[in-house]
Amino acid sequence: MKRRTTSSMPCNFGSSSVLPMVLKAAVELGLLEIIERAGPGALLTPAQIASELPTQNPDCPLVLDRLLRLLSGFMGLPQLPSTSLGMVMEFQWHLYYFPCRTSLTSLVDVGGGDDTILNMIISKYPSIKGFNFDLATILDKSPHHPGIKHCSGDMFASIPKGDAICMKVSGYYMLGMTNMVILGAPETSLAARSLFQFDLFVMNTNITGKERTAREFEGLAKEAGFSQIYLACSAYNFSVVELCKRA
């Protein structure tokens, strides 16, 4: 258990810029003063807090809800353990071994960034044609690797065709957000804090991105026409989810 906690820490570092940003926003918006003014034990909804802010943004309660969830998750932070950054690689290996269970001839990495993951896969399975799809500004700076073609574009407009599509992290940007998050009892576990932090990290990049429950994700996948959804594996707070169009 201690090893698992320690190993989860590097996963949090990637989005660790979120907490100071949220604290700054909370101070500048006077959120804590609004909560304090309501008095001890008051139960405020995000909409009530939003009504005290000088904004007409209809998404404000939703954003506040997620900011406050993160802040409540970090209250009373225990001393964090020191850790080994190498452990974060464990998750990548699950992706690495995915194609050996399939008969892929082409694989598109949507939001593939600098090719790191696709290159790991294609070097092991050189018969697969790799397509690294990302924004032109990113691909201009990304290295070229054998067996991988760079394709620039906007994933919200269209994506290249392939036998399979891999979306590591970038899937968050593509999936729209419709549900209100309800602020419940503070969840302060390392896993919860990591999740809340990543939720806001993604929201900061694209307001429609968010962390989802397995059920929400499944509903979304079915709506998009995927008939089979497998949780292939999980490592710490991350999971490899396979979506298939047919049996």
Ligand SMILES: C[S@@+](CC[C@H](N)C(=O)[O-])C[C@H]1O[C@@H](n2cnc3c(N)ncnc32)[C@H](O)[C@@H]1O
């Ligand atoms: C968080 S990074 C993930 C990179 C890589 N998949 C990984 O896991 O290391 C998200 C990637 O999505 C790309 N991206 C964001 N918006 C995009 C869009 N509209 N179309 C294509 N790629 C996009 C970014 O440029 C970035 O490389």
